[in-house]
Amino acid sequence: MKSKTAPWIFTASCPSIIGTVDVVTRYMAQAGNYIDEIHSFDDRESGRFFIRIEFLPQNANFSEEAFNAEFTERAAEFSMDWSLTAPNHKQKVAIMVSKYDHCLNDLLYRFRTGQLNIDVTVIISNHPDLEDLAKWHGIPYYHLPITADTKLEQEAQVRELIEQYDTELVVLARYMQVLSPSMCEYLDGRAINIHHSLLPGFKGARPYHQAWEKGVKMVGATAHYVNNDLDEGPIISQGIQVVNHAHYAEDLIAKGQDIERVTLFNAVKCHVEKRVFLNGKRTVVFGG
Amino acid sequence: MKSKTAPWIFTASCPSIIGTVDVVTRYMAQAGNYIDEIHSFDDRESGRFFIRIEFLPQNANFSEEAFNAEFTERAAEFSMDWSLTAPNHKQKVAIMVSKYDHCLNDLLYRFRTGQLNIDVTVIISNHPDLEDLAKWHGIPYYHLPITADTKLEQEAQVRELIEQYDTELVVLARYMQVLSPSMCEYLDGRAINIHHSLLPGFKGARPYHQAWEKGVKMVGATAHYVNNDLDEGPIISQGIQVVNHAHYAEDLIAKGQDIERVTLFNAVKCHVEKRVFLNGKRTVVFGG
Amino acid sequence: MKSKTAPWIFTASCPSIIGTVDVVTRYMAQAGNYIDEIHSFDDRESGRFFIRIEFLPQNANFSEEAFNAEFTERAAEFSMDWSLTAPNHKQKVAIMVSKYDHCLNDLLYRFRTGQLNIDVTVIISNHPDLEDLAKWHGIPYYHLPITADTKLEQEAQVRELIEQYDTELVVLARYMQVLSPSMCEYLDGRAINIHHSLLPGFKGARPYHQAWEKGVKMVGATAHYVNNDLDEGPIISQGIQVVNHAHYAEDLIAKGQDIERVTLFNAVKCHVEKRVFLNGKRTVVFGG
Amino acid sequence: MKSKTAPWIFTASCPSIIGTVDVVTRYMAQAGNYIDEIHSFDDRESGRFFIRIEFLPQNANFSEEAFNAEFTERAAEFSMDWSLTAPNHKQKVAIMVSKYDHCLNDLLYRFRTGQLNIDVTVIISNHPDLEDLAKWHGIPYYHLPITADTKLEQEAQVRELIEQYDTELVVLARYMQVLSPSMCEYLDGRAINIHHSLLPGFKGARPYHQAWEKGVKMVGATAHYVNNDLDEGPIISQGIQVVNHAHYAEDLIAKGQDIERVTLFNAVKCHVEKRVFLNGKRTVVFGG
Structure with a gap:
């Protein structure tokens, strides 16, 4: 059995609106981040969207800074609160x-x-x-x-x-x-x-x-x-x-x-x- | 595997005092009632005693009336609320x-x-x-x-x-x-x-x-x-x-x-x- | 409390490879399908990807046939087994x-x-x-x-x-x-x-x-x-x-x-x- | 709320036969041992009787030795394996x-x-x-x-x-x-x-x-x-x-x-x- 590589974790929430999933998953694909697991949920009462993704960067030059730089603007469009957590961050x-x-x-x-x-x-x-x-x-x-x-x-x-x-x-x-x-x-x-x-x-x-x-x-x-x-x-x-x-x-x-x-x-x-x-x-x- | 004979059920409660168990179990032995299972509990806060017994009468002439006649007096001494339930009483x-x-x-x-x-x-x-x-x-x-x-x-x-x-x-x-x-x-x-x-x-x-x-x-x-x-x-x-x-x-x-x-x-x-x-x-x- | 509109359900599985999520979620966004809930999982042992999505079509002219026609080709690229289930299909x-x-x-x-x-x-x-x-x-x-x-x-x-x-x-x-x-x-x-x-x-x-x-x-x-x-x-x-x-x-x-x-x-x-x-x-x- | 006095524990098992409960509970009553809790069970398949009693001695001169001396003979009649455990015995x-x-x-x-x-x-x-x-x-x-x-x-x-x-x-x-x-x-x-x-x-x-x-x-x-x-x-x-x-x-x-x-x-x-x-x-x- 292969030992599991610890994934990066991406989380976000924002008002419910079409395109919230796409803005995240499209960026992941473009950035070469392999998605291991997704959970998303839309609360119809509070009108709020929540997503958690575990992913494994495939590009050697992946960096937290680059992710931040590239994703911040996309997130802003959806008023998204988001965070990125490094593998095994304690x-x-x-x-x-x-x-x-x-x-x-x-x-x-x-x-x-x-x-x-x-x-x-x-x-x-x-x-x-x-x-x-x-x-x-x-x-x-x-x-x-x-x-x-x-x-x-x-x-x-x-x-x-x-x-x-x-x-x-x-x-x-x-x-x-x-x-x-x-x-x-x-x-x-x-x-x-x-x-x-x-x-x-x-x-x-x-x-x-x-x-x-x-x-x-x-x-x-x-x-x-x-x-x-x-x-x-x-x-x-x-x-x-x-x-x-x-x-x-x-x-x-x-x-x-x-x-x-x-x-x-x-x-x-x-x-x-x-x-x-x-x-x-x-x-x-x-x-x- | 033997099929289980449905037992008679005896239950009682009364104020906690020494002898409550004995008055019940002694009668059961004397009357030839084989005890299959006992649970008793004494609530130290309410000062009350509770007992539930499943038993199988061994005497051919066992009857509910005889039990009542014989046990009522013994129970009275302890101010016992008690009941007898026939096997498969619905x-x-x-x-x-x-x-x-x-x-x-x-x-x-x-x-x-x-x-x-x-x-x-x-x-x-x-x-x-x-x-x-x-x-x-x-x-x-x-x-x-x-x-x-x-x-x-x-x-x-x-x-x-x-x-x-x-x-x-x-x-x-x-x-x-x-x-x-x-x-x-x-x-x-x-x-x-x-x-x-x-x-x-x-x-x-x-x-x-x-x-x-x-x-x-x-x-x-x-x-x-x-x-x-x-x-x-x-x-x-x-x-x-x-x-x-x-x-x-x-x-x-x-x-x-x-x-x-x-x-x-x-x-x-x-x-x-x-x-x-x-x-x-x-x-x-x-x-x- | 609003009553929940029953969602369409999309499910798919295919070999694990980058882009599997994106091909699904991008299509959903393009087709105007609002995603209510996603679960995806990548089994690192079997090397297989699984996804389940609940979505609410936003376009009045949404149809199962159109979905099939448009998504089949995209799915084929990933050798995806997929299915679409109408709300309340029994x-x-x-x-x-x-x-x-x-x-x-x-x-x-x-x-x-x-x-x-x-x-x-x-x-x-x-x-x-x-x-x-x-x-x-x-x-x-x-x-x-x-x-x-x-x-x-x-x-x-x-x-x-x-x-x-x-x-x-x-x-x-x-x-x-x-x-x-x-x-x-x-x-x-x-x-x-x-x-x-x-x-x-x-x-x-x-x-x-x-x-x-x-x-x-x-x-x-x-x-x-x-x-x-x-x-x-x-x-x-x-x-x-x-x-x-x-x-x-x-x-x-x-x-x-x-x-x-x-x-x-x-x-x-x-x-x-x-x-x-x-x-x-x-x-x-x-x-x- | 009264603090619970730790009880003595009596346990026994022996072949199923009428009188097993009585021999125990009668002795307890005679010896002035107040019974706090009883569980007994008769396994109809193995034909064996099991009992566990928690009790609080009421006589000032209660002793383990006296219990042993007095109960051993009664137990022998029923081929009873029994044990007595002092409160808080570790x-x-x-x-x-x-x-x-x-x-x-x-x-x-x-x-x-x-x-x-x-x-x-x-x-x-x-x-x-x-x-x-x-x-x-x-x-x-x-x-x-x-x-x-x-x-x-x-x-x-x-x-x-x-x-x-x-x-x-x-x-x-x-x-x-x-x-x-x-x-x-x-x-x-x-x-x-x-x-x-x-x-x-x-x-x-x-x-x-x-x-x-x-x-x-x-x-x-x-x-x-x-x-x-x-x-x-x-x-x-x-x-x-x-x-x-x-x-x-x-x-x-x-x-x-x-x-x-x-x-x-x-x-x-x-x-x-x-x-x-x-x-x-x-x-x-x-x-x-």
């Missing part, structure tokens, strides 16, 4: 945590073994507990305590770290703090949060206890982009676990953690593989 | 529907092929649409139209039919009417409803449209007992279907119907097999 | 059954309610048992008994019916006969079989009994195209059900039937929506 | 690995965070690669290389370690060596293996490549007890992952690893919670 990821380590442990394992094509450059926490885990993986760990009074200062420090490490994606891996509206806005579209419940049910505090009170037969988790409406950001992925009457709230929490880490991993993987597009309050996820 | 079931037929069709198929050990004795609807389906299965169909003004009279007619057909269980198989409080109370604990959403999310009208607006990646269904808080009755079973961005609200409805019918079937099957116990606002479901 | 489907009715019942329900965009034109069986079910749906039912000695004659009769009813797809919905090699060849690529096990495990007789002997914790089903290697044809879809120690072989059969009918429905749906492509001994299934 | 577990670390990493995470109530006392490998991971968790790591010629000596060393560390359970967490028949016999019933496929399909080498060749739509994993028929030991748990045409063999391997680690964790958890009973070539698993 997004620089900052992870924020509190004390729970199940999501962090999983992300670091995936990172360490190459299952997530990312570069975890920094871990930021309002608690000191998970520093050892960060250290073993050789990742800088910043302990930035927070109180109601110091939230804005702490968030300013967080922002500085995010910038200092050229962060492309922030992952809130059970960071148990409500972000300020300005922080939410700052992270809009480039931060993924894991919510420990199947939204939109059980918002608010202690969702697993709420779930137990109701006698649910399933618990779930939701990974979504952060926006200015914290737990209501566009959903990327969801997962569920079956439970029963013999599971008390503490058992639901344990069961929930398993599905939280899987759901968050799926969302981060889809994001870094450029499979996720914002579409108003919803997302388009290709081949997720 | 509960008399009334099904209520409106126009959607996916749940009805599935229940009738299961009934016709013996997968549900029930006797569907009557179908009641506020619409005439599903009469043919009922007829083909040889089941009486009553069309009782309803308006805001006639709700109470119609419900009175429904009650009469329920009584006339010695109904043990009412299944609301997408009966698209909000029951009056008195009707809810009348049906308390002996009617199962299917809610077209994963409660507690998306209560109220058009839940699939709400789900689409939120861009959920899963839709679900909830089967629960009717009580005086219609969509909040104790949950028996839940199910989910994975969906994606390419599913519009009408697709979610179609996907949802598949999971509704499976979820309702599971709940009815558990109920008639005496696997479900009310436990306050929750349920205990053994081996469901 | 494939003519022949269903073959024996005595089990769970798959037939489900397919007919989906057909009757429009969930499967097919036209079930004939039902053929080697037993008389399911005639009533066919009749209620108003579908001709042919009882063609079969013995070891009469297999070839019976198959000849079956072929005649298949031709007489202009059959596009044959569905073996638990038709419990091994087809002759010539019949397999005749049906190659246009017949879907449901195998009552998760292939490749438990081939041969009484797979559920084999599964029980092994104490499996899951049973499955496989829907695949018929080819000259009956139970080894290219897989379209698979499904599983969780089971446990309390399930005897007869329970596994019942559990298995539930997953058989869902799996077969999924396969037929994908096929008639033109989502499935043969790819040697495997399949490509887009958005299934 | 089984001493030896883990054997080769180079793949996904299962080891998961087990160690569960061990470290208390999700698995075990004591991982030693890790044994035929490769040096995973020593760092062992060290970070503070667990002794023995590198015992193996060749065809040294298999028996190496296995003798492994046995010594198993004995030296008072091992109660051996977990083969992707230990990529075929054990000798004598080693299999030595480990019979007290070693759990994870097989990287949904048995009984795809036995033998490179199962994921076999699966890819067949174009399967699901890959699975099987955790089972080791017996003298290596990949055919009694199955404890199985899991599956959905895959599609875009997954090459290397993708199936990655997908498979996710389900391997979950499946192995489930099996180990059920084993240490005393939920699993050998039943000939099959198992009984209560509440798994």
Whole structure:
């Protein structure tokens, strides 16, 4: 079996209008870019077009600069938001945590073994507990305590770290703090949060206890982009676990953690593989 | 492979106290009832004990009357609610529907092929649409139209039919009417409803449209007992279907119907097999 | 919410070579066909390209004939196998059954309610048992008994019916006969079989009994195209059900039937929506 | 919510005969042991009875010795194999690995965070690669290389370690060596293996490549007890992952690893919670 050559990834979205596909695929053919896989979708409600292409350049003199130079003008005609991602480009990821380590442990394992094509450059926490885990993986760990009074200062420090490490994606891996509206806005579209419940049910505090009170037969988790409406950001992925009457709230929490880490991993993987597009309050996820 | 002899089913619940198991199992041994399967559970929060036993009488002169006579006194000591169900006893079931037929069709198929050990004795609807389906299965169909003004009279007619057909269980198989409080109370604990959403999310009208607006990646269904808080009755079973961005609200409805019918079937099957116990606002479901 | 206009569906496959996408999408743009959705995939092992497009013609004078006339030449250059499917084209489907009715019942329900965009034109069986079910749906039912000695004659009769009813797809919905090699060849690529096990495990007789002997914790089903290697044809879809120690072989059969009918429905749906492509001994299934 | 007091666990199995339940439950009542949960099952094919009880001693002078002294005679009458497990007894577990670390990493995470109530006392490998991971968790790591010629000596060393560390359970967490028949016999019933496929399909080498060749739509994993028929030991748990045409063999391997680690964790958890009973070539698993 031949080993797969990692492809370049092209993504774009723009208003729905005839010719959007053609402007992309015609350029690919002309530029000698062999298309390995296409997903496109037209949302008839939002009137928006989305496309993701994996391709293998055939011309020896292919370059990102040349692509940009040649395609920019064509894209402009369609008001296209587009991006080009080099094979094996590793997004620089900052992870924020509190004390729970199940999501962090999983992300670091995936990172360490190459299952997530990312570069975890920094871990930021309002608690000191998970520093050892960060250290073993050789990742800088910043302990930035927070109180109601110091939230804005702490968030300013967080922002500085995010910038200092050229962060492309922030992952809130059970960071148990409500972000300020300005922080939410700052992270809009480039931060993924894991919510420990199947939204939109059980918002608010202690969702697993709420779930137990109701006698649910399933618990779930939701990974979504952060926006200015914290737990209501566009959903990327969801997962569920079956439970029963013999599971008390503490058992639901344990069961929930398993599905939280899987759901968050799926969302981060889809994001870094450029499979996720914002579409108003919803997302388009290709081949997720 | 030996064919399985259908067992008698004994179920009981009572306040948690030492000796509850012993009073049951000792009697079974003394009476010569061979125990095939036991599930018991003690809810430490509600302080209530639940047990379900499948057994095969070994004494030729076993009788329901003798069991009742002999066990009643022992049970009283523990304030035990208990019941005995004969092998292959078929509960008399009334099904209520409106126009959607996916749940009805599935229940009738299961009934016709013996997968549900029930006797569907009557179908009641506020619409005439599903009469043919009922007829083909040889089941009486009553069309009782309803308006805001006639709700109470119609419900009175429904009650009469329920009584006339010695109904043990009412299944609301997408009966698209909000029951009056008195009707809810009348049906308390002996009617199962299917809610077209994963409660507690998306209560109220058009839940699939709400789900689409939120861009959920899963839709679900909830089967629960009717009580005086219609969509909040104790949950028996839940199910989910994975969906994606390419599913519009009408697709979610179609996907949802598949999971509704499976979820309702599971709940009815558990109920008639005496696997479900009310436990306050929750349920205990053994081996469901 | 706007109601979705049913799209035309274009599918094609050909050897992998640069320009395959462009020849399709350029023509679509030139012909004024608005592309709603694309899936394409290049199998690096088989060196074959596959594409499926949903599109909405924008020109009033769009016609199937014009499309054919204009695209045939372009396709020839790439040795492209392609097809065009009109919105809501209903494939003519022949269903073959024996005595089990769970798959037939489900397919007919989906057909009757429009969930499967097919036209079930004939039902053929080697037993008389399911005639009533066919009749209620108003579908001709042919009882063609079969013995070891009469297999070839019976198959000849079956072929005649298949031709007489202009059959596009044959569905073996638990038709419990091994087809002759010539019949397999005749049906190659246009017949879907449901195998009552998760292939490749438990081939041969009484797979559920084999599964029980092994104490499996899951049973499955496989829907695949018929080819000259009956139970080894290219897989379209698979499904599983969780089971446990309390399930005897007869329970596994019942559990298995539930997953058989869902799996077969999924396969037929994908096929008639033109989502499935043969790819040697495997399949490509887009958005299934 | 009250915190749950960890219960004592009693398990037993014996030939099916009337009185088996009573002898247990009567003793529990007499001894003042409050029963929290019972599962019992009678296998009508093997003619064997299985029971698992969680109980909370109410007598201050409860002791394991007293239980043994008092119950042994009663059990003997029924040829009962039985065991008593103290609350939070931690089984001493030896883990054997080769180079793949996904299962080891998961087990160690569960061990470290208390999700698995075990004591991982030693890790044994035929490769040096995973020593760092062992060290970070503070667990002794023995590198015992193996060749065809040294298999028996190496296995003798492994046995010594198993004995030296008072091992109660051996977990083969992707230990990529075929054990000798004598080693299999030595480990019979007290070693759990994870097989990287949904048995009984795809036995033998490179199962994921076999699966890819067949174009399967699901890959699975099987955790089972080791017996003298290596990949055919009694199955404890199985899991599956959905895959599609875009997954090459290397993708199936990655997908498979996710389900391997979950499946192995489930099996180990059920084993240490005393939920699993050998039943000939099959198992009984209560509440798994």
